[in-house]
Amino acid sequence: MDSLALIPGNFYHIYNRGNNGQDIFFENENYIFFLNRYDRYISPFCETIAWVLLKNHFHILIYVKDYEDFNMNNLEYSTVKSPKRIDLHLQFGHFFNSYAKAINKRYKRTGSLFEKKFERKIVNSDTYLRNLIHYIHYNPVKHRFTENIWDYPWSSYESVLSSKPTKLKREFVLNLFKNKKAFEEEHQKEKNYIDIEDLIIEY
Numbered sequence: 080m081d082s083l084a085l086i087p088g089n090f091y092h093i094y095n096r097g098n099n100g101q102d103i104f105f106e107n108e109n110y111i112f113f114l115n116r117y118d119r120y121i122s123p124f125c126e127t128i129a130w131v132l133l134k135n136h137f138h139i140l141i142y143v144k145d146y147e148d149f150n151m152n153n154l155e156y157s158t159v160k161s162p163k164r165i166d167l168h169l170q171f172g173h174f175f176n177s178y179a180k181a182i183n184k185r186y187k188r189t190g191s192l193f194e195k196k197f198e199r200k201i202v203n204s205d206t207y208l209r210n211l212i213h214y215i216h217y218n219p220v221k222h223r224f225t226e227n228i229w230d231y232p233w234s235s236y237e238s239v240l241s242s243k244p245t246k247l248k249r250e251f252v253l254n255l256f257k258n259k260k261a262f263e264e265e266h267q268k269e270k271n272y273i274d275i276e277d278l279i280i281e282y
């Protein structure tokens with residue numbers, strides 16, 4: 080099986096960083112633009128479980144929908160004609176290229192924005208999912224962008240706890256942690272991620 084393939088019915092940790100560790104987000108509107116492009120290119124065939132955007136890297140936990148649940152009507156792609164077959168790995172590439180081109184144009188920069196082709200790791204147990212969600216939400220504290228998870232604006236943490244409409248799989252996440260209180264309590268703890276070392280990358 081192609082190691083690059085993103086297979087329907089599976090969870091994946093998607094991540095990347097700026098070329099040579101440089102920033103990929105320069106101001107608040109960049110974070111918003113990234114999320115909007117993500118929605119256009121990726122949401123038609125992936126459910127979003129958790130995410131965080133930091134100045135020079137990002138982490139996204141997704142679930143790839145079954146083929147019959149793909150929303151082809153809203154799908155964004157880089158060619159004029161609708162593709163006969165959706166290559167999910169290539170579609171992520173279209174998304175990142177679209178964001179990079181817009182950033183390069185906006186800030187009159189040249190060269191690669193991202194360091195390399197994006198990384199993906201399959202996640203195959205509920206325990207791994209819970210620990211990875213914590214790892215994603217804890218990243219801003221780990222990298223000292225904020226003292227508390229709940230103070231950082233560019234992650235899915237508050238969306239999980241909010242009652243506002245969201246495309247995030249909120250109920251799925253809360254059920255993983257049993258309930259909202261347990262989710263909050265778990266996120267107040269610093270964790271040792273040794274059991275998910277193969278699912279994460281240190282930036």
